[in-house]
Amino acid sequence: MDDLLLWLLAILSIASALGVIGSSQAVHSALSLTVNLLVMAVLYLFLGAEFLGLAQVLIYAGAVMVLFLFAVTLLAPREEALFHLKGNPSRLLGLFVGMVLAVMLAALMTRYPQTAASPDFHGSIQAFGKLVSSAYVLPFEATAFVLLVALMGAVVLGKKEPRG
Amino acid sequence: MAEQPMFFLFLSAVLFGLGATGVAVRRNPLVMFMCIEMMLNAANLALLTFARYPIAEPRTAGGPLDGPVFVFVVMFVAAAEAVVGLAIIITIFRSRQNVDVDDLSAMKG
Amino acid sequence: MFWAALFLPLMVGLTLLFYGPKLGRKLAMSLACGSVGAGFVSSLLTFLHPPQSPDQVLFVWLHLGDAVVDFGALIDPLSITMLLTVTGVGFLIHLYSTGYMADEPEYPRFFGYLNLFVAAMVMLILANNFALLLLGWAGVGFASCMLIGFYQDRPSALMAARKAFVINTFGDLGLMAAVFVLANQGSVAFRDTLATPSDEGAIIVVLGLLVAAYAKSAQFPLHTWLPDAMEGPTPVSALIHAATMVTAGVYLLVRCQPILGSVPEMGALIAAMGLVSAALAATCALAQTDLKRILAYSTMSQLGYMFMACGVGAYGAAIFHLVTHAFFKALLFLSAGTIIHALHGEQNIFKMGGLARVKELSTARWSFLIGGAALAGIFPLAGYFSKEEILTAVHHDGVTQALFYGGLLTSAITAFYFGRAYILVFWGDREHEHPHAATALMNGACWVLLLLTVGAGAALGWPTNPTLEHYLHAVPVAGNLGEGLLLMCATALPGLGLAYAMFKTRPDGPAKGAIFRWAEQGWALDDVQRMLVIRPLQVLGRMFGRNIEDAVSHSMPDRVGSTAVQAGSELGLMQNGLLRTYALVLLTGLMGAIVYLLWQVQG
Numbered sequence: 001m002d003d004l005l006l007w008l009l010a011i012l013s014i015a016s017a018l019g020v021i022g023s024s025q026a027v028h029s030a031l032s033l034t035v036n037l038l039v040m041a042v043l044y045l046f047l048g049a050e051f052l053g054l055a056q057v058l059i060y061a062g063a064v065m066v067l068f069l070f071a072v073t074l075l076a077p078r079e080e081a082l083f084h085l086k087g088n089p090s091r092l093l094g095l096f097v098g099m100v101l102a103v104m105l106a107a108l109m110t111r112y113p114q115t116a117a118s119p120d121f122h123g124s125i126q127a128f129g130k131l132v133s134s135a136y137v138l139p140f141e142a143t144a145f146v147l148l149v150a151l152m153g154a155v156v157l158g159k160k161e162p163r164g
Numbered sequence: 165m166a167e168q169p170m171f172f173l174f175l176s177a178v179l180f181g182l183g184a185t186g187v188a189v190r191r192n193p194l195v196m197f198m199c200i201e202m203m204l205n206a207a208n209l210a211l212l213t214f215a216r217y218p219i220a221e222p223r224t225a226g227g228p229l230d231g232p233v234f235v236f237v238v239m240f241v242a243a244a245e246a247v248v249g250l251a252i253i254i255t256i257f258r259s260r261q262n263v264d265v266d267d268l269s270a271m272k273g
Numbered sequence: 274m275f276w277a278a279l280f281l282p283l284m285v286g287l288t289l290l291f292y293g294p295k296l297g298r299k300l301a302m303s304l305a306c307g308s309v310g311a312g313f314v315s316s317l318l319t320f321l322h323p324p325q326s327p328d329q330v331l332f333v334w335l336h337l338g339d340a341v342v343d344f345g346a347l348i349d350p351l352s353i354t355m356l357l358t359v360t361g362v363g364f365l366i367h368l369y370s371t372g373y374m375a376d377e378p379e380y381p382r383f384f385g386y387l388n389l390f391v392a393a394m395v396m397l398i399l400a401n402n403f404a405l406l407l408l409g410w411a412g413v414g415f416a417s418c419m420l421i422g423f424y425q426d427r428p429s430a431l432m433a434a435r436k437a438f439v440i441n442t443f444g445d446l447g448l449m450a451a452v453f454v455l456a457n458q459g460s461v462a463f464r465d466t467l468a469t470p471s472d473e474g475a476i477i478v479v480l481g482l483l484v485a486a487y488a489k490s491a492q493f494p495l496h497t498w499l500p501d502a503m504e505g506p507t508p509v510s511a512l513i514h515a516a517t518m519v520t521a522g523v524y525l526l527v528r529c530q531p532i533l534g535s536v537p538e539m540g541a542l543i544a545a546m547g548l549v550s551a552a553l554a555a556t557c558a559l560a561q562t563d564l565k566r567i568l569a570y571s572t573m574s575q576l577g578y579m580f581m582a583c584g585v586g587a588y589g590a591a592i593f594h595l596v597t598h599a600f601f602k603a604l605l606f607l608s609a610g611t612i613i614h615a616l617h618g619e620q621n622i623f624k625m626g627g628l629a630r631v632k633e634l635s636t637a638r639w640s641f642l643i644g645g646a647a648l649a650g651i652f653p654l655a656g657y658f659s660k661e662e663i664l665t666a667v668h669h670d671g672v673t674q675a676l677f678y679g680g681l682l683t684s685a686i687t688a689f690y691f692g693r694a695y696i697l698v699f700w701g702d703r704e705h706e707h708p709h710a711a712t713a714l715m716n717g718a719c720w721v722l723l724l725l726t727v728g729a730g731a732a733l734g735w736p737t738n739p740t741l742e743h744y745l746h747a748v749p750v751a752g753n754l755g756e757g758l759l760l761m762c763a764t765a766l767p768g769l770g771l772a773y774a775m776f777k778t779r780p781d782g783p784a785k786g787a788i789f790r791w792a793e794q795g796w797a798l799d800d801v802q803r804m805l806v807i808r809p810l811q812v813l814g815r816m817f818g819r820n821i822e823d824a825v826s827h828s829m830p831d832r833v834g835s836t837a838v839q840a841g842s843e844l845g846l847m848q849n850g851l852l853r854t855y856a857l858v859l860l861t862g863l864m865g866a867i868v869y870l871l872w873q874v875q876g
Contacts, residue, residue, distance in 0.1 A: 010171070013175065013179060014182070017182040020182075020186060020198050020199060021183075026192055029195045029198055030194075030198060033198045033201065036205070037205065040209065043209060044209075044212060047172065049216075049232050049235070052208075052236065052239075055239060059239055059243055060205075060239070063243065064201065064243055064246050067246060067247065068194065068197070068198060068246070071250045071254060072194055074254065075253070075254070075257050077192050077194065077263055080191055080192055080195075090853060090854065091188075094185060094187075094189040094853065094856075094857055095185055097860050098181050098182070098184040098187075098189070098860070099181060100864065101180070101181045101864055101867070102177055102178055102181020103181070104864060104867045104871065105176075105177035105180055105181060105867060106173075108177075108867055108871055108874070109173035109174060109177050109210075111875070112169055112170070112173055112214075114168060114169065114170065115169065115218065116217070117217055118215075121229075123232050128233075128236070131229050131233060132233065132236070136233050139237055143236075143241065146241060146244050150244030150245070150247045150248050153247075153248045154247045154248055154250075154251040157248070157251035157254075157255050158251050158254065184860050184863075187853075187856045187860070188853060188856050188860060193852070196852070265851065265853060266851060266853065268851075
């Protein structure tokens with residue numbers, strides 16, 4: 001049952017990824033990415049990271065994707081002629097590099113030993129909260145600071161230039 | 165059979181490669197951004213897998229939860245990055261009414 | 274307390290150099306004189322209440338390899354004697370300068386450098402190690418150079434300054450060599466190096482010290498800068514090129530007597546070279562027509578006597594002569610300065626004459642007469658006691674009596690050239706219009722030095738009671754008043770008599786004849802130096818300039834620059850500004866990293 005579900009999820013995630021890079025309309029890409037991120041969230045749950053799965057849905061599939069869709073609809077970019085590969089060597093090269101990268105990474109992954117799942121791996125919110133408020137309090141605060149700076153940056157960038 | 169690290173790791177590799185392809189191929193900066201998010205997610209998946217199927221007993225401060233904490237940080241930084249990146253793209257769009265990266269060459273040396 | 278003698282003139286000197294023009298004449302001059310006067314008072318207090326331990330460390334200054342260099346002072350009788358002489362004479366000459374330089378618009382620069390000189394000289398004397406001594410040593414050379422070239426609109430003054438600086442720097446190199454050898458042996462502090470002089474490398478140290486001392490004290494063959502240095506203002510000649518700086522070489526040899534003692538063979542050489550310098554300079558002084566150049570050669574000659582004393586081990590006599598010489602030579606220079614000042618800058622003795630009848634110059638006349646008599650060695654003036662002591666020491670040393678007789682002959686020549694100068698300057702019936710009157714301070718400084726010249730010799734070095742040598746813990750020279758008087762009758766009196774006989778009808782111009790011109794040119798040693806040192810260096814320099822410098826320092830840097838520019842413009846093409854190209858390059862780099870991992874990580 002689980003196996004079947006996992007295979008389905010894998011196929012779904014790859015398909016949606018192909019959708020992201022393959023749709024000529026940016027809105028379609030964004031929607032495919034949403035699907036991809038949701039699938040990821042489920043995979044996180046499978047791996048036992050409950051909190052991260054939830055955070056993925058909230059932050060990525062929720063906030064970030066809303067931002068993306070907002071930008072896409074705001075800018076209404078032109079349709080991209082994707083399959084005009086002739087006379088576009090850099091695009092062909094990109095395709096080639098990406099594929100080779102995937103193969104090489106996969107080859108690297110085969111070096112990872114077949115180990116059993118760790119028994120004391122609890123990705124619950126409780127365990128997580130304890131950790132980020134004790135051992136990892138500094139990185140946690142730094143993350144908060146980064147978010148604040150990003151917020152300010154966005155405000156500065158988005159402000160209309162005063163005339164004159 | 166799928167309950168194995170190799171399944172997730174392969175999936176992560178494929179997703180990362182697809183994301184990289186998108187970054188190298190697409191001309192719309194918004195889509196390039198989406199592909200970057202996809203690559204980050206692929207990396208997060210690999211990190212979680214490593215944490216779930218450890219090679220040795222972890223001895224660091226977070227114990228087995230080191231990987232998830234790292235994923236957490238990546239997630240937030242990615243969110244921050246998306247905010248700033250989209251703001252930049254919108255600013256560029258405001259000034260030239262066009263966001264095709266192949267037309268942007270102000271950084272030309 | 275003695276640090277005041279160093280830091281007050283130093284601070285005032287720097288202040289005058291930087292802010293001098295804003296201070297106003299009166300304040301600048303009183304600051305300059307006051308700081309040196311305060312330095313003299315502090316030296317006097319140090320003399321009366323010397324510190325418990327002679328080694329006074331202020332702070333650690335440097336780490337030279339393993340050697341730790343203190344910024345510290347060595348307060349012993351020798352340095353106190355030198356300190357009193359330098360600050361005392363320096364103070365009097367500062368007072369004198371206020372009158373002499375009164376019309377000079379650039380007086381702050383003059384007093385600034387003069388104070389800087391006093392500070393450097395005090396540092397040289399106080400230093401408790403060779404490194405600090407080197408700092409003072411180079412400092413006095415610098416100040417001397419700046420003061421010789423004080424009249425910047427005179428090309429000859431600038432040339433003279435350059436010459437002095439180059440030769441002095443050559444001397445500095447000698448001192449540096451000595452310092453490096455000593456530092457290599459573990460310490461440059463006097464308390465270590467002088468207490469237990471090492472035999473290893475001693476010859477290099479001694480030679481280095483000698484080169485330094487010869488350059489600074491204008492001894493043959495490094496003396497040619499001193500006559501030219503007379504281009505500076507006369508107070509500078511008095512202070513630096515007669516009373517203090519040029520005696521630093523003698524001080525150095527006396528300070529380093531344990532090191533010199535470790536190479537006993539050098540003593541005879543030093544004494545012989547001293548006699549050569551003394552005799553050579555005395556003969557040159559015979560033929561000079563410039564009043565200050567006569568005094569310059571005479572300084573060199575008297576320094577030759579001091580080196581002679583050092584050579585035979587009579588260090589106490591050397592310091593005694595150094596002190597008395599500082600008094601009477603400063604007196605001679607100051608009176609000469611008054612005369613030159615009065616005659617609006619005239620220095621040629623054949624254009625003087627008849628000055629005995631000028632009322633305004635009576636102080637200068639008496640000063641010149643007494644100072645010159647002391648120089649000639651007339652009883653009971655200061656020069657008599659110190660010079661007889663040196664001659665007695667040379668006589669008793671018994672290495673070779675040639676030195677003694679050479680010294681006697683030189684002494685006679687000294688008396689002769691002084692007699693000549695005095696007669697040519699003061700006798701005769703030439704009229705002088707509107708002589709420039711000396712100020713009270715100028716005359717006052719002369720009077721104080723005159724009293725010192727008359728009294729110091731008898732007070733410090735009466736043959737049966739050599740106070741100074743007892744104070745210095747030096748081995749006294751067993752002199753004898755009767756013998757000394759006999760020597761005086763044999764040398765000074767005939768010299769003066771001959772001068773009277775030859776010049777009593779005052780000639781109007783210098784003697785003709787090749788040999789006189791030759792002597793006036795300092796035996797053409799300048800030309801010899803030019804032939805042997807300067808010409809070859811010039812030829813070498815031109816060769817380097819033409820063949821090597823062009824390639825090394827012109828075209829090579831040019832090529833480096835043009836290569837960088839070209840590489841930049843070509844590499845710049847890679848930056849096409851296209852985001853996707855950058856992403857591709859980045860991903861290619863990532864591929865490289867993965868290849869590395871694939872190769873490194875074994876499954």
